Amino acid sequence: MMAEAIIETRRLTKSFRGFKAVNDISIRVEPGTIHALIGANGAGKTTCFNLLTKFLEPSAGSILYKGRDITRLKPDQVARLGMVRSFQISAVFSQLPALENVKLALQRRRGESYDFWGSQRRLEAYHERAMSLLEEVGLDDWADTLSAELPYGRKRALELATTLALDPELMLLDEPLAGMGTEDVGRTAELIRRVAADRTVLMVEHNLGVVAELCDRITVLARGEVLVEGDYATVSRDPRVIESYIGGAHHD
Numbered sequence: 001m002m003a004e005a006i007i008e009t010r011r012l013t014k015s016f017r018g019f020k021a022v023n024d025i026s027i028r029v030e031p032g033t034i035h036a037l038i039g040a041n042g043a044g045k046t047t048c049f050n051l052l053t054k055f056l057e058p059s060a061g062s063i064l065y066k067g068r069d070i071t072r073l074k075p076d077q078v079a080r081l082g083m084v085r086s087f088q089i090s091a092v093f094s095q096l097p098a099l100e101n102v103k104l105a106l107q108r109r110r111g112e113s114y115d116f117w118g119s120q121r122r123l124e125a126y127h128e129r130a131m132s133l134l135e136e137v138g139l140d141d142w143a144d145t146l147s148a149e150l151p152y153g154r155k156r157a158l159e160l161a162t163t164l165a166l167d168p169e170l171m172l173l174d175e176p177l178a179g180m181g182t183e184d185v186g187r188t189a190e191l192i193r194r195v196a197a198d199r200t201v202l203m204v205e206h207n208l209g210v211v212a213e214l215c216d217r218i219t220v221l222a223r224g225e226v227l228v229e230g231d232y233a234t235v236s237r238d239p240r241v242i243e244s245y246i247g248g249a250h251h252d
């Protein structure tokens with residue numbers, strides 16, 4: 001018997017005025033894996049991701065999180081179940097230092113109110129944990145730097161730290177390497193590998209080199225449907241995948 005998927009879609013469909021951007025997609029993400037959704041431009045990756053993270057309502061089909069039907073839940077409800085989308089839910093306050101942002105995220109996880117004027121003492125309780133999260137993402141030397149002043153790659157690392165503060169079981173990363181230079185790509189990929197050691201990661205990513213390096217399993221989408229699924233070696237030599245990338249307007 002197969003292990004229970006951490007997240008699973010069953011015949012998931014999303015139509016926009018009759019056009020099926022996601023058409024009858026059934027995907028299973030196994031716990032403890034790094035799983036990528038890839039595909040040429042317009043394949044339906046973002047739509048699928050937005051359905052999973054509850055930013056869009058499906059037209060048909062269902063989504064199960066650890067066997068529980070979450071199709072009709074709201075993003076904050078699924079976040080509380082342990083499924084957190086990075087770079088969206090974890091908004092970073094640019095005028096606060098990196099450390100304060102992580103403390104606020106820790107506070108939010110506890111469901112405490114958003115009172116950062118009066119709650120200095122309460123935030124201090126999170127100091128140690130926040131520092132260790134910054135360390136985890138390689139930002140310990142940047143703790144006092146205003147978030148706005150962090151270099152781009154470091155900003156993404158901070159966003160990852162604020163996501164980790166919510167202690168997710170499943171992290172959903174939307175193009176985590178987009179817009180990064182080579183050095184940041186290497187460091188961030190390493191970071192994703194590290195944070196994935198004791199959780200599951202599902203990501204949409206265009207950088208196939210990194211997908212090859214990082215991901216245990218890859219789902220290739222084309223025209224809103226699952227084209228192929230498997231490890232990188234399997235999907236990368238599949239003629240349908242090659243055709244879809246060459247035939248499709250992929251320009252990343």
Ligand SMILES: Nc1ncnc2c1ncn2[C@@H]1O[C@H](COP(=O)(O)OP(=O)(O)OP(=O)(O)O)[C@@H](O)[C@H]1O
Nearest residue numbers: 016019020021039040041042043044045046047048
């Ligand atoms: N809100 C919307 N209304 C109408 N059509 C949409 C909407 N969102 C997406 N689409 C269409 O659905 C298809 C899939 O789009 P989607 O953004 O999911 O693809 P993608 O694989 O993420 O592409 P990219 O790599 O370019 O981001 C595209 O043809 C797009 O034009």
